[in-house]
Amino acid sequence: MFEVIAVLEQNLLLFYIVVFIVGLLIGSFINVVILRMPPLLEFAWKKDFADFTESAFKEKKPLSIAFSRSHCPQCKKQLSAWHNIPLFSYLLLRGRCYFCKNKISFRYPFIEFLTALLTLVMAYKFGVSLSLLAGSILVWFLIVITWIDIDTYLIPDQLSLSLLWFGLFFSLFEFSITPNQAIMGALIGYLSLWLVFHLFKFVTGKEGMGYGDFKLLAAGGAWLGPELMIAVLMIASVGGLIFALLQAVMKKGSNKIPFGPYLSIGILVSYIFGSQIMYAMFPGL
Numbered sequence: 001m002f003e004v005i006a007v008l009e010q011n012l013l014l015f016y017i018v019v020f021i022v023g024l025l026i027g028s029f030i031n032v033v034i035l036r037m038p039p040l041l042e043f044a045w046k047k048d049f050a051d052f053t054e055s056a057f058k059e060k061k062p063l064s065i066a067f068s069r070s071h072c073p074q075c076k077k078q079l080s081a082w083h084n085i086p087l088f089s090y091l092l093l094r095g096r097c098y099f100c101k102n103k104i105s106f107r108y109p110f111i112e113f114l115t116a117l118l119t120l121v122m123a124y125k126f127g128v129s130l131s132l133l134a135g136s137i138l139v140w141f142l143i144v145i146t147w148i149d150i151d152t153y154l155i156p157d158q159l160s161l162s163l164l165w166f167g168l169f170f171s172l173f174e175f176s177i178t179p180n181q182a183i184m185g186a187l188i189g190y191l192s193l194w195l196v197f198h199l200f201k202f203v204t205g206k207e208g209m210g211y212g213d214f215k216l217l218a219a220g221g222a223w224l225g226p227e228l229m230i231a232v233l234m235i236a237s238v239g240g241l242i243f244a245l246l247q248a249v250m251k252k253g254s255n256k257i258p259f260g261p262y263l264s265i266g267i268l269v270s271y272i273f274g275s276q277i278m279y280a281m282f283p284g285l
């Protein structure tokens with residue numbers, strides 16, 4: 001293990017190639033999680049409800065995340081291993097299912113590529129280190145959260161709270177923030193959006209976002225500390241506003257906009273450029 005690390009440290013190109021390939025594989029798994037987690041959660045809720053009300057429950061359990069092979073969403077044929085190579089299978093098959101020739105959503109290769117690219121950014125920033133593992137975990141969670149929020153307008157607690165715990169855990173190593181800052185960050189992250197939510201509700205009578213967003217920003221706070229919460233909120237609000245304006249101009253889509261993706265972008269940008277942002281906000285420090 002240590003020999004592998006030593007080789008990677010000496011050969012940067014090889015290191016980046018390995019990281020990119022690992023990123024593609026994780027991206028492929030992320031696609032599966034995005035697809036299968038929401039139906040599994042819905043199943044669990046319905047089952048809980050049925051248990052609670054002591055009514056009959058006959059629904060079939062959806063595909064599990066780890067233990068079911070991939071299928072074509074249209075013809076349901078099981079994919080063989082070589083149809084399942086991240087990115088390359090999509091290119092080789094020219095974006096169509098091998099069996100039924102129906103178009104495969106561009107989203108799958110896009111998420112694989114995005115995961116690999118952002119993991120590579122972390123590798124470039126942190127090199128061969130434990131910080132790279134931390135940064136990659138943050139990237140992977142944020143990608144899953146972003147797309148589940150886009151699909152369902154929900155951010156599962158299982159994701160946001162796990163991300164929060166990971167942030168608290170990695171703060172023990174004090175890569176960029178101390179455990180004190182992580183705890184304060186989580187607290188301020190949660191409370192700031194909670195406050196915005198209730199002010200907005202008080203003024204307009206509408207609910208602008210959900211509790212999932214508060215928990216996501218709490219998780220972000222555990223990774224970034226309290227000061228950068230301002231940057232995250234600014235990036236997320238500007239991003240959300242631009243998107244809402246574009247949607248209004250094009251008169252397309254629903255008026256419901258998930259906030260999770262913008263918070264995720266804000267968290268990631270602040271994580272990568274944290275020291276530059278801090279310097280811009282507090283030049284004296």
Ligand SMILES: [Zn+2]
Pocket residue numbers: 072073074075076077097098099100101102
């Ligand atoms: Zn098919």
